């Protein structure tokens with residue numbers, strides 16, 4: 656145990672740039688921050704003002720300083736996600752129905768337009784999954800690009816509803 660601590664301390668002093676951001680200790684900054692601030696423990700709500708060690712005296716959980724966004728801008732991503740997940744939900748239902756009636760199902764039983772709707776609904780399933788997996792890449796795009804992507808699935812929905820109700 657003690658030899659481990661010594662080794663990690665040594666490696667830090669030799670190559671501080673190699674240490675991971677998450678594992679780098681910030682107790683001094685944390686204690687400085689809390690010296691004259693009322694701040695509740697995120698775990699138990701205990702007031703951490705004038706904390707003496709990087710650990711909550713009430714619940715005993717270790718504490719660290721962090722960086723948070725002031726305003727998480729996920730509005731366009733959520734709009735896009737809703738526009739994709741709404742038809743994807745019907746796509747899942749369609750897949751379940753197709754699985755249940757697999758023996759008698761064939762795309763040739765459908766009119767071309769109905770088959771295309773079905774492909775659209777099912778195609779929105781991987782689109783939704785991709786959007787969830789690529790959230791970080793999405794929010795890195797310019798606001799205009801995000802807005803454009805957010806609008807696309809809703810335009811498709813409006814066009815489809817328009818075609819259904821005018822036919």
Ligand SMILES: [Zn+2]
Pocket residue numbers: 696697698699700701711712713714715716
């Ligand atoms: Zn606590």
